[in-house]
Amino acid sequence: MTVQDNQWITVGILDDIPRQGARRVITNTKTIAVFRTSQDAVYALEDRCPFKNGPLSAGIVHGTTVSCPLTNWVISLETGEAQGADVGKTGVFPVKVEGGCISLCLEEKQLQTA
Amino acid sequence: MLTLSRVKMPRHNDVADLHIFALFESAATALHVTFSKGQGCGAEFMKHLVSQRAKAKMGHGYMTQKLKLVVVGNGMAPGRMLEHLFDAGDAYDVTIFNAEPRVNYDRIMLSPVLSGEKSFDDIIIHDDAWYKDNGITLHMGAKVSKIDREAKTVTSENGITESYDKLVLATGSDPFIIPCPGHDLDGVLAYRDLDDTNAMRDAAGKGGSAVVIGGGLLGLEAAAGLNILGMDVTVLHLMPTLMERQLDTAAGYLLEKELESRGIDIRCKSNTKQIIGADGKVSGVELDDGTLIKCDIVVMAVGIRPNVQLAKDAGLEVNRGIVTTNGMQTSDPDILSVGECVEVGGMVYGLVAPLYQMAKVAASHLTGPSDAAFVHTETPTKLKVTGCDLYSVGDFAEGDDREDIVLRDAKSGTYKRVIIQDNKIIGAVLYGAVDDGGWYNEMLKSGEDISEMRDTLIFGQAFQGGGAVDPLAMVANMSDDAEICGCNGITKGTIVSKINAMGLTTLAEVRAHTKASASCGTCTGLVENVMALTLGDDFKLPDVETMCGCTTHDHGTVRRMIKAKELKTIPAVMQELEWSTPEGCAKCRPALNYYLVADWPGEYVDDQQSRFINERVHANIQKDGTYSVVPRMFGGITTPNELRAIADVADKFAIPTVKVTGGQRIDLLGVKKDDLIPVWKDLNDAGMVSGAAYAKGLRTVKTCVGSDWCRFGTQDSTGLGIKLERLLWGAWSPAKLKLAVSGCPRNCSESTCKDIGIVCVDSGYEILYGGAAGLHIQGTTKLGNVETEEEVLEYCGALTQYYRETGFYLERIYKWADRLGYDHVKSVIYDDAEQRKAYYERFLFSQTFAQVDPWAERVQGAQAHEFSPLADISSLEAAE
Ligand SMILES: Cc1cc2nc3c(=O)[nH]c(=O)nc-3n(C[C@H](O)[C@H](O)[C@H](O)COP(=O)(O)OP(=O)(O)OC[C@H]3O[C@@H](n4cnc5c(N)ncnc54)[C@H](O)[C@@H]3O)c2cc1C
Ligand code: SF4
Ligand code: SF4
Ligand code: FES
Numbered sequence: 001m002t003v004q005d006n007q008w009i010t011v012g013i014l015d016d017i018p019r020q021g022a023r024r025v026i027t028n029t030k031t032i033a034v035f036r037t038s039q040d041a042v043y044a045l046e047d048r049c050p051f052k053n054g055p056l057s058a059g060i061v062h063g064t065t066v067s068c069p070l071t072n073w074v075i076s077l078e079t080g081e082a083q084g085a086d087v088g089k090t091g092v093f094p095v096k097v098e099g100g101c102i103s104l105c106l107e108e109k110q111l112q113t114a
Numbered sequence: 115m116l117t118l119s120r121v122k123m124p125r126h127n128d129v130a131d132l133h134i135f136a137l138f139e140s141a142a143t144a145l146h147v148t149f150s151k152g153q154g155c156g157a158e159f160m161k162h163l164v165s166q167r168a169k170a171k172m173g174h175g176y177m178t179q180k181l182k183l184v185v186v187g188n189g190m191a192p193g194r195m196l197e198h199l200f201d202a203g204d205a206y207d208v209t210i211f212n213a214e215p216r217v218n219y220d221r222i223m224l225s226p227v228l229s230g231e232k233s234f235d236d237i238i239i240h241d242d243a244w245y246k247d248n249g250i251t252l253h254m255g256a257k258v259s260k261i262d263r264e265a266k267t268v269t270s271e272n273g274i275t276e277s278y279d280k281l282v283l284a285t286g287s288d289p290f291i292i293p294c295p296g297h298d299l300d301g302v303l304a305y306r307d308l309d310d311t312n313a314m315r316d317a318a319g320k321g322g323s324a325v326v327i328g329g330g331l332l333g334l335e336a337a338a339g340l341n342i343l344g345m346d347v348t349v350l351h352l353m354p355t356l357m358e359r360q361l362d363t364a365a366g367y368l369l370e371k372e373l374e375s376r377g378i379d380i381r382c383k384s385n386t387k388q389i390i391g392a393d394g395k396v397s398g399v400e401l402d403d404g405t406l407i408k409c410d411i412v413v414m415a416v417g418i419r420p421n422v423q424l425a426k427d428a429g430l431e432v433n434r435g436i437v438t439t440n441g442m443q444t445s446d447p448d449i450l451s452v453g454e455c456v457e458v459g460g461m462v463y464g465l466v467a468p469l470y471q472m473a474k475v476a477a478s479h480l481t482g483p484s485d486a487a488f489v490h491t492e493t494p495t496k497l498k499v500t501g502c503d504l505y506s507v508g509d510f511a512e513g514d515d516r517e518d519i520v521l522r523d524a525k526s527g528t529y530k531r532v533i534i535q536d537n538k539i540i541g542a543v544l545y546g547a548v549d550d551g552g553w554y555n556e557m558l559k560s561g562e563d564i565s566e567m568r569d570t571l572i573f574g575q576a577f578q579g580g581g582a583v584d585p586l587a588m589v590a591n592m593s594d595d596a597e598i599c600g601c602n603g604i605t606k607g608t609i610v611s612k613i614n615a616m617g618l619t620t621l622a623e624v625r626a627h628t629k630a631s632a633s634c635g636t637c638t639g640l641v642e643n644v645m646a647l648t649l650g651d652d653f654k655l656p657d658v659e660t661m662c663g664c665t666t667h668d669h670g671t672v673r674r675m676i677k678a679k680e681l682k683t684i685p686a687v688m689q690e691l692e693w694s695t696p697e698g699c700a701k702c703r704p705a706l707n708y709y710l711v712a713d714w715p716g717e718y719v720d721d722q723q724s725r726f727i728n729e730r731v732h733a734n735i736q737k738d739g740t741y742s743v744v745p746r747m748f749g750g751i752t753t754p755n756e757l758r759a760i761a762d763v764a765d766k767f768a769i770p771t772v773k774v775t776g777g778q779r780i781d782l783l784g785v786k787k788d789d790l791i792p793v794w795k796d797l798n799d800a801g802m803v804s805g806a807a808y809a810k811g812l813r814t815v816k817t818c819v820g821s822d823w824c825r826f827g828t829q830d831s832t833g834l835g836i837k838l839e840r841l842l843w844g845a846w847s848p849a850k851l852k853l854a855v856s857g858c859p860r861n862c863s864e865s866t867c868k869d870i871g872i873v874c875v876d877s878g879y880e881i882l883y884g885g886a887a888g889l890h891i892q893g894t895t896k897l898g899n900v901e902t903e904e905e906v907l908e909y910c911g912a913l914t915q916y917y918r919e920t921g922f923y924l925e926r927i928y929k930w931a932d933r934l935g936y937d938h939v940k941s942v943i944y945d946d947a948e949q950r951k952a953y954y955e956r957f958l959f960s961q962t963f964a965q966v967d968p969w970a971e972r973v974q975g976a977q978a979h980e981f982s983p984l985a986d987i988s989s990l991e992a993a994e
Contacts, residue, residue: 060723097707
């Protein structure tokens with residue numbers, strides 16, 4: 001089976017992710033971190049801090065931000081951008097929750113197949 | 115013949131110049147002294163001095179002895195006087211008598227101690243070292259009961275007699291207790307000193323309810339503190355509105371509303387008829403109108419009375435207070451007086467600003483001839499209850515020749531009133547928005563004509579320039595004469611010039627050198643702004659480091675408040691301590707989680723999402739995102755079977771690096787996250803548990819082979835190391851904890867640079883702690899010697915628990931001990947068997963919840979989400 005970049009893929013249910021936590025989704029080329037906030041909002045970022053590539057899925061989630069476990073850079077879950085004085089951005093992926101199911105869109109061009 | 119016409123003699127309006135006395139004293143026995151002025155009494159005074167000194171120095175031929183200054187009372191006023199005195203030189207040998215059994219502390223700050231925001235140590239003004247450094251003899255818990263002015267001696271109730279050349283009375287004041295029936299029941303407290311504060315804290319610890327009699331500054335601070343501590347509080351106030359002497363009715367009303375919204379029951383126009391008791395203990399209060407209020411304690415805060423008995427008994431002139439000249443001299447020229455006990459210019463005072471002025475004047479007269487004189491100034495009042503900002507200064511009674519300008523904002527609950535007479539400000543009352551208080555006070559003092567800005571005056575200083583309300587701009591606009599710190603009378607100009615002259619960069623330094631913000635602390639923000647303006651980019655913000663940007667509290671405050679308010683979850687801490695972010699950050703959350711784990715064992719549920727990844731997955735994340743795994747080897751001892759299992763695991767999971775660590779363990783580096791659980795399972799199956807090499811907690815106990823194998827060994831160091839590690843493993847602590855046991859002083863396991871180190875000796879064991887061998891290197895300090903292994907375990911357990919309960923998150927034990935003082939730690943853990951046992955018991959209790967192998971739990975399925983991906987969709991995308 002193949003998948004379009006704009007196609008929604010179901011990756012799990014909301015309860016699979018702890019509040020203020022994250023889980024990884026492994027794709028062919030990268031790992032995506034799917035976050036769940038204390039308010040049950042869900043976000044997806046490439047699991048790679050723009051600074052030293054730290055796995056953001058292993059960071060501490062506060063509000064709609066996550067602190068990188070390696071360097072404590074604070075990354076916005078909404079925009080993927082580093083907060084405060086730091087400059088950098090990691091990829092953001094569309095994600096939605098419907099009926100408790102989380103689905104993800106892989107928008108990276110190179111993932112596209114015929 | 116020596117003629118001293120310059121010397122003003124006592125009883126002629128000024129204090130004698132003691133320096134000059136000291137000077138010619140050396141020759142006094144040989145010289146004739148005549149005076150052109152003040153012959154009578156002066157000559158007598160001289161004769162006394164001369165004969166006394168002559169006795170003391172027979173045979174010396176040269177004077178080295180200093181004059182004797184005795185101070186009665188060790189409060190804030192004489193403390194400040196002595197600072198000025200020592201700044202000027204060391205003319206005196208000083209002896210202090212203090213009825214309170216302790217050093218000089220900031221009485222103003224008792225309210226934060228009551229509420230738990232500060233500890234007693236935080237409010238000490240002069241520590242033991244200060245008295246030692248200045249050669250002061252301090253008799254603590256010694257109340258002076260007699261002054262013999264003839265013999266020039268004072269005698270205390272406990273039988274100490276000291277003679278003086280100069281005496282300073284600083285007996286302060288006593289809280290007034292209404293002599294109503296029941297006032298002597300157990301549970302009726304005053305609010306004046308640390309003992310009162312501790313008694314209130316103890317009572318609050320048992321819950322229940324409190325009645326505070328008196329709705330003035332002290333009563334309301336007591337009420338707010340007891341309310342924070344969880345008591346049901348009722349305030350009884352005789353007058354129609356609160357703090358009527360400092361606030362007008364409108365501001366009093368706003369204050370009442372605010373306090374009531376916190377659940378404090380305020381009853382104005384209430385007169386206490388009697389205090390009711392059962393079995394000699396307070397059980398309630400009855401009002402004039404028959405109302406009965408049940409309570410467990412009564413705090414009387416209805417006013418203070420200058421403490422004049424001693425002076426009266428000595429025949430000094432006493433009115434409401436001890437009467438002094440504006441040079442602080444009593445009716446006896448050798449006796450001065452400072453503080454709340456003084457009546458000067460017909461006034462007595464109850465705020466520190468005027469008392470500090472007295473202290474300065476007195477010191478100046480003690481050091482030489484001086485025309486320093488005390489002058490009355492209006493002191494603003496501020497209430498130190500968080501969230502109730504009020505400021506009041508001057509006269510605010512209504513009158514025909516007076517004009518009021520009032521600004522109210524019901525929505526924000528602010529109220530400002532400025533009282534004007536003859537185009538000058540004579541008073542101001544501010545509630546809710548108090549930033550302009552200092553500005554109004556400045557104009558009040560200078561008597562500036564305000565007709566030009568009358569229309570905009572009430573909007574405050576920032577408005578005058580038309581600019582936005584920027585606190586920094588406001589401070590920039592202030593004149594050099596503007597008073598920044600009311601308690602200490604420090605102006606902006608003084609702070610700026612000290613900063614520049616002495617190169618001060620931190621708040622602590624500015625405090626130390628100018629005293630600004632060193633008393634009640636309400637002016638700290640202003641002082642910081644002055645620093646920011648003066649230093650520009652060089653300004654380093656607070657020396658009291660806040661935990662992180664989410665809070666204004668430091669670690670110490672947060673730890674105390676968690677206990678005081680019994681906060682047992684992270685959201686509760688954030689709510690109660692007014693965190694400025696909804697969920698904290700990666701700095702404060704792990705710290706709070708640790709504090710709650712340490713403070714509420716068995717009750718608090720560890721919040722995994724507030725732990726760093728290493729502690730969440732019980733392995734150390736490496737720079738490439740893989741993990742390292744270290745199995746525990748108690749005391750550094752392993753077996754062939756364990757080694758075989760480790761080798762098998764390394765092969766099976768293709769672990770790239772196997773390394774021996776500095777702590778005598780084996781480290782498997784480069785384990786993939788998804789392999790963690792199966793790796794642990796194999797190690798568990800071989801009998802190994804997590805080595806916690808990732809934890810802010812016990813890491814390793816390193817040992818040497820000791821008496822088992824080594825010819826120098828004095829004790830079984832390996833066996834003891836294993837026992838210690840079995841006792842301590844699993845305990846979370848503020849930072850990592852590494853131990854070592856060496857079998858003899860040759861110290862092969864490097865005990866002397868560990869967090870806790872044991873060195874075995876013939877007679878037993880030496881316990882050391884506070885070493886460091888990382889970025890910072892420092893040798894250990896000795897806690898003490900013990901004889902048996904059981905004692906080693908008890909002392910180390912207690913020490914660890916003390917550190918766990920009082921350390922700041924990420925603070926290694928050496929930093930903690932540096933902060934608390936090694937002597938202090940020793941006095942708690944080594945010298946005091948009772949405290950040690952209590953800490954040890956709490957440690958053992960906490961361990962019953964902590965000693966669970968996290969690997970086994972996770973192999974069983976706990977926290978499974980941490981270790982496997984949510985989904986692997988790589989196969990979905992493969993086709994091309
Ligand atoms: C809870 C509280 C809050 C306050 N808040 C403020 C505030 O916000 N702003 C402000 O300006 N002021 C405030 N004050 C008032 C301020 O603390 C006092 O004005 C000041 O501490 C008085 O200093 P003192 O040296 O005159 O007397 P004290 O500090 O009272 O010292 C007198 C000492 O002398 C001892 N003594 C008495 N008789 C003898 C004797 N015969 N022999 C030996 N020792 C004796 C007493 O035990 C006592 O320790 C507050 C006071 C309290 C209690
Ligand atoms: S510390 Fe002493 S007992 Fe231990 S190995 Fe070294 S020499 Fe031997
Ligand atoms: S010494 Fe430095 S490089 Fe080596 S393990 Fe420690 S932190 Fe890493
Ligand atoms: S105003 Fe109280 S310390 Fe400055």
